[in-house]
Amino acid sequence: MIYLxxxxxxxxxxxxxxxxxxxxxxxxxxxxxxxxxAGIALIAGGLLAVTGRVVPGxxxxxxxxxxxxxxxxxxxxxxxxxKTDLAEAREILGVAANATREEIQAAYARxxxxxxxxxxxxxxxxxxxxxxxxxLLKK
Numbered sequence: 001m002i003y004l005x006x007x008x009x010x011x012x013x014x015x016x017x018x019x020x021x022x023x024x025x026x027x028x029x030x031x032x033x034x035x036x037x038a039g040i041a042l043i044a045g046g047l048l049a050v051t052g053r054v055v056p057g058x059x060x061x062x063x064x065x066x067x068x069x070x071x072x073x074x075x076x077x078x079x080x081x082x083k084t085d086l087a088e089a090r091e092i093l094g095v096a097a098n099a100t101r102e103e104i105q106a107a108y109a110r111x112x113x114x115x116x117x118x119x120x121x122x123x124x125x126x127x128x129x130x131x132x133x134x135x136l137l138k139k
Contacts, residue, residue, distance in 0.1 A: 004056060011063060038067035089132035101137065108133040 041064030049057030090097060093107040111129050115121030 004059070007056075007059060034067050034070060038064045040064075041067060086135065089135040092128060092132040093136065095136070099136075104133065104136050 041060050045057045045059070045061030045064055047057070048054075048060060090099070093104060093111065095103055095107050099107075108129065112126060113119065115125045115129060117123045117126060
């Protein structure tokens with residue numbers, strides 16, 4: 001019984017610490033660690049339940065489900081450009097202030113081919129390029 005109380009206390013401490021560290025836990029590394037811990041907790045809960053220790057198994061399985069939900073939640077929104085960022089959008093695409101629609105599309109196509117996630121780039125950089133194109137074309 002004491003182990004169950006210690007487990008509940010540790011869980012409450014982790015929840016409290018998690019709320020304070022929310023900005024840091026949005027990083028992909030923490031999401032991977034959280035998903036791994038969720039898998040371990042679900043497996044351990046299942047093993048405990050199979051061996052006859054149903055209550056600790058249910059607690060661990062519940063903890064695993066909470067970790068699964070929190071690992072999947074909290075995706076960072078795509079970056080957007082404000083109205084004041086037209087100059088930044090031009091700088092991202094490398095076009096002049098008087099660039100035509102065709103020049104903007106050509107610069108966008110050249111850049112997105114290089115940084116698209118399927119080509120080995122990052123989704124964050126591709127999102128910034130998409131936002132810059134949308135801003136300049138006023139989509």
